[in-house]
Amino acid sequence: MTEQEQKDAIIERVFGETLDWEKPTRINSPSPFYDDAFVTHASNIKFVLGAANTALSALSSPELSQVYAYLFRGGFDFQVSSKADAARCEVFDLRKELSQPPEWYAGGFGVAGHEADFEYWAKMEGWGLTQATCLSIGVEPEDFSESPYAERMDPRALKFFERRQELVRLKFFRKQFSLQVLEPVAPLDFCRWAIEKKIEIPDEMISEVLALLNAKTDSPEPTSHSLPEKSLEGRERDSLLKLIIILAVDGYGYDPKAVKSPIPNQIRSAMQLNGLDMDPATIRKWLREAAAILPEAAKDE
Incomplete structure (x- = not known):
């Protein structure tokens, strides 16, 4: 076994599951996510493992073999030199400096593996x-x-x-x-x-x-669609368009100048939740038509 293999085996024996720890994966979620605790823990792991490797690298080949033999063969009855024993103690002390890893929810709830079903x-x-x-x-x-x-x-x-x-x-x-x-x-x-x-x-x-x-729902179309359509003209149509654009802009944050907008789909979702439905393309058409009556100054706000 090479010296590097001995050092790797000692590190794995002493630090165990710490070596397998990974920072949680962030997913898209309404919950905010703050990774401070995870970044700090990752930095601590890096520092401690570096210090442990430094302590072991300072040993001669026979001394490193003594530490390896102590951990894997001899137990407490195995004799090691004072320098090898000091390095062994230092490595174990470094392990104690590592706190428990932060819980998956430490930075928020948008974490892979814990998504709602x-x-x-x-x-x-x-x-x-x-x-x-x-x-x-x-x-x-x-x-x-x-x-x-x-x-x-x-x-x-x-x-x-x-x-x-x-x-x-x-x-x-x-x-x-x-x-x-x-x-x-x-x-x-x-x-x-x-x-x-x-x-x-x-x-x-x-x-x-x-x-x-x-x-x-038994019917593929909501019952409201079975009502006869009523044509709108003149002032009645203008009044309806005014209502549409004001509700869309103030209620949903609709931007009349946006090339693409999520608002039509959001409006459709709201309709479906209330037992109604309308194709997003139709909603988009009405929004564009209603936006045309807005003053230019209002469109730029």
């Missing part, structure tokens, strides 16, 4: 407070346990979670009297509320809830 949760009749809060930021509720989170999470991420949870609680889980039994919130009602209040929730969450809603 929206297909499963959308089938539920209702969600509790913690479930609804977790799902709204894209994290799997079953991976969540409130008690240890506060102490191990970045304060900024914790503040985001607590504020989101408070919004959900005040809307759906606030008791009007002490003995009131709070009912779970239906997925459709929750998504409708979030969109109405412009609370960012995962697109997949909306898609799965809508997919189940559409599956329950």
Whole structure:
């Protein structure tokens, strides 16, 4: 066995799982993500492993072999030189300097491997407070346990979670009297509320809830489409266009000059959540037509 192989074996024996630690992978999520704790831990690992390698590299070949033999063969009865023993102690002391790796949620909830299973949760009749809060930021509720989170999470991420949870609680889980039994919130009602209040929730969450809603509908087209169309002309048409563009600009942040806009799809999602539907191309056509009546100054704002 070469000296390098001996050093590698010693490092692996002493530091074990530390060598396998990897920084969590960030995924797209409404939850903010702060990687300070992970960057610090990665730097500590790099420093400690470097120091351990330096300590072992300072040994002669026989001394390195003594440390190797002590760890893999001799145990506490195996005799080593004072220099070899000092290096061994230094390596073990370095291991003690490494704190426990930060939890996956230390920087926030948008972490690969802990994504919410929206297909499963959308089938539920209702969600509790913690479930609804977790799902709204894209994290799997079953991976969540409130008690240890506060102490191990970045304060900024914790503040985001607590504020989101408070919004959900005040809307759906606030008791009007002490003995009131709070009912779970239906997925459709929750998504409708979030969109109405412009609370960012995962697109997949909306898609799965809508997919189940559409599956329950016997008719492929909403009943509103069976109503006879009424032609609009003159002032009545202008009034409608004014309403459309003002609601789109002020309500959805629609930019009339944008080449591509996500707003038509967002409007369609809101319609579907309320039992209606319209092709995004049709929505886009009406928005363009309505935008034409805006004063130029308003378009540039």
